Amino acid sequence: MIELRAFEPADALRVASWIDSLEALITWSGNTGFTWPFDAGQLSAFHASDPSRRCHVAVGSDGAPVGHFLLRTEPSGRSVRLGMVLISPAVRGRGYGEAMLEAALGEAFASPAIQRVNLGVYSHNAGAIRLYERLGFRTESVTPKVTSIAGEWWASITMSLPRDAWRPHAP
Ligand SMILES: CC(C)(COP(=O)(O)OP(=O)(O)OC[C@H]1O[C@@H](n2cnc3c(N)ncnc32)[C@H](O)[C@@H]1OP(=O)(O)O)[C@@H](O)C(=O)NCCC(=O)NCCS
Structure with a gap:
């Protein structure tokens, strides 16, 4: 796929x-520092600025990108942070998100040293949370008031998938 x-x-x-x-x-990138209006220049500069972020695109059968995410090994060397998960709005709800994250987890756990994949998601992002739970992620902690948008505070959930709860899928 x-x-x-x-x-x-x-x-x-x-x-x-x-x-x-x-x-x-903000839903996509959290407190990364991007500003609105967003543009390709900000994204290129972000990717160029830190090679420890392993930034990926998912491409569909026609070779065109349909998704984006990054993986960054955390300082312990035993866990990976999954971030900036995004599927093109034109193709959401067709299983691309699940397929992309299954592949992303395969990549994250490819190194035997990695025991856990962590991520952050805003608490009102119900669709993303359902997807992460389907893949085996569970809530570790909730941080209230991490981001303020138009006078409203957003809470963030930290979710985690330990290696022994990961169910690898055939590519
Ligand atoms: C969250 C996100 C990545 C999910 O991507 P997606 O491609 O829509 O995800 P999927 O298609 O795999 O799953 C979404 C739903 O479609 C359903 N679905 C999957 N394949 C389907 C198909 N062939 N036909 C109909 N529905 C389908 C899934 O069961 C799922 O249902 P649910 O909403 O009840 O859980 C996407 O919505 C997105 O980019 N959101 C904006 C950015 C964002 O929130 N990123 C996460 C930041 S932490």
């Missing part, structure tokens, strides 16, 4: 076009 490849600067325009509002930008 999808294949993963490394993010390339030429992908920035397409990925940035999937973000259509400040709310969508």
